[in-house]
Amino acid sequence: xxxxxxxxxxxxxxxxxxxxxxxxxxxxxxxxxxxxxxxxxxxxxxxxxxxxxxxxxxxxxxxxxxxxxxxxxxxxxxxxxxxxxxxxxxxxxxxxxxxxxxxxxxxxxxxxxxxxxxxxxxxxxxxxxxxxxxxxxxxxxxxxxxxxxxxxxxxxxxxxxxxxxxxxxxxxxxxxxxxxxxxxxxxxxxxxxxxxxxxx
Amino acid sequence: xxxxxxxxxxxxxxxxxxxxxxxxxxxxxxxxxxxxxxxxxxxxxxxxxxxxxxxxxxxxxxxxxxxxxxxxxxxxxxxxxxxxxxxxxxxxxxxxxxxxxxxxxxxxxxxxxxxxxxxxxxxxxxxxxxxxxxxxxxxxxxxxxxxxxxxxxxxxxxxxxxxxxxxxxxxxxxxxxxxxxxxxxxxxxxxxxxxxxxxx
Numbered sequence: 001x002x003x004x005x006x007x008x009x010x011x012x013x014x015x016x017x018x019x020x021x022x023x024x025x026x027x028x029x030x031x032x033x034x035x036x037x038x039x040x041x042x043x044x045x046x047x048x049x050x051x052x053x054x055x056x057x058x059x060x061x062x063x064x065x066x067x068x069x070x071x072x073x074x075x076x077x078x079x080x081x082x083x084x085x086x087x088x089x090x091x092x093x094x095x096x097x098x099x100x101x102x103x104x105x106x107x108x109x110x111x112x113x114x115x116x117x118x119x120x121x122x123x124x125x126x127x128x129x130x131x132x133x134x135x136x137x138x139x140x141x142x143x144x145x146x147x148x149x150x151x152x153x154x155x156x157x158x159x160x161x162x163x164x165x166x167x168x169x170x171x172x173x174x175x176x177x178x179x180x181x182x183x184x185x186x187x188x189x190x191x192x193x194x195x196x197x198x199x200x
Numbered sequence: 201x202x203x204x205x206x207x208x209x210x211x212x213x214x215x216x217x218x219x220x221x222x223x224x225x226x227x228x229x230x231x232x233x234x235x236x237x238x239x240x241x242x243x244x245x246x247x248x249x250x251x252x253x254x255x256x257x258x259x260x261x262x263x264x265x266x267x268x269x270x271x272x273x274x275x276x277x278x279x280x281x282x283x284x285x286x287x288x289x290x291x292x293x294x295x296x297x298x299x300x301x302x303x304x305x306x307x308x309x310x311x312x313x314x315x316x317x318x319x320x321x322x323x324x325x326x327x328x329x330x331x332x333x334x335x336x337x338x339x340x341x342x343x344x345x346x347x348x349x350x351x352x353x354x355x356x357x358x359x360x361x362x363x364x365x366x367x368x369x370x371x372x373x374x375x376x377x378x379x380x381x382x383x384x385x386x387x388x389x390x391x392x393x394x395x396x397x398x399x400x
Contacts, residue, residue: 138383141376141380142368142372142376144367144368145363145368145372145373145376145377146376146380148362148363149353149356149377149380152356152362153349153353156349156352156356162348162352163345163348167344168342168344168345172342172345173345176341176342176345176346177345177349180341180346180349180381180384180385181380181384182384183338183383183384183385183386184380184381184382184383184384185380185383186383188391191388
């Protein structure tokens with residue numbers, strides 16, 4: 001692996017575990033057994049690492065979703081599979097990570113916001129339309145309102161001021177919110193199929 | 201009506217229609233046909249009017265909820281009736297009102313936050329527990345997570361940055377969110393009963 005890639009990978013690991021604020025350039029250098037100078041050859045500062053890490057994460061997220069679209073036969077299966085993605089992606093993530101980024105790394109945060117508005121929101125709307133067409137989702141739902149609400153809900157699930165990290169894990173919160181969101185739009189037919197996917 | 205009460209009532213009317221920021225002490229005095237001096241006999245400034253108005257609103261909100269508890273035979277009926285309250289309360293409200301208050305009147309905002317955390321959150325949890333006991337709500341739901349989410353959702357529904365006021369009315373957004381929230385927790389039995397309450 002290229003050194004630049006290794007720095008990003010290790011930073012991601014540390015940020016996700018401890019949050020962004022409490023990880024220093026020294027920590028990253030020490031963990032990799034390299035000098036800080038080497039890091040500064042590739043990145044201007046920590047903000048730059050966070051920014052480039054986020055750029056990469058958004059691309060990866062797009063790939064995972066494309067993959068989900070290609071490998072699931074209907075929208076409910078896709079949503080159930082996305083629960084697996086959430087489990088994998090977030091079981092090691094410190095919830096404060098996203099909030100550190102919101103507070104201290106606006107450049108990276110803006111990328112996430114754009115990704116949210118362009119990519120996640122559009123996918124959500126597409127999913128809702130498809131679910132209605134297939135008879136799984138109620139045709140009366142107001143797609144635009146519920147898609148925007150869901151988008152905010154994902155972000156809300158990371159907010160340690162709302163969901164205390166001593167009471168619930170990040171994965172527990174995110175899965176409960178997604179499960180509730182799905183059930184809120186299902187028809188009877190959709191409910192039957194969704195229940196078949198549930199672990200017994 | 202006492203003059204102090206009349207000032208509060210008129211201010212509420214103006215704030216709800218135009219938002220708080222764009223209404224001045226002069227506007228309030230002119231609308232009531234009184235002098236600004238008279239207002240200052242009863243209130244320190246606009247912030248004080250907003251604060252005292254909010255105090256009163258929270259008390260009224262509590263009374264309306266007590267009334268709902270006394271006049272509905274089950275939790276689903278209560279939630280359906282609360283939709284009527286939302287329609288009545290918000291059909292005349294400018295969505296920016298709450299956000300003006302958040303931004304410019306922290307004292308009133310804090311009262312609302314406390315009301316939210318103490319009163320609304322506790323009622324929500326009680327409703328969810330009751331619905332589960334009566335077999336209307338799914339017993340697997342995580343009450344604490346969904347109640348907190350719902351609380352944030354109400355606030356989110358007022359945010360003009362999320363739900364553009366040119367696309368949806370405040371009532372439309374709030375009703376869609378509440379309907380979706382309820383459907384997301386219903387059992388089959390609950391769904392049947394909830395559907396019976398829907399306008400045909």
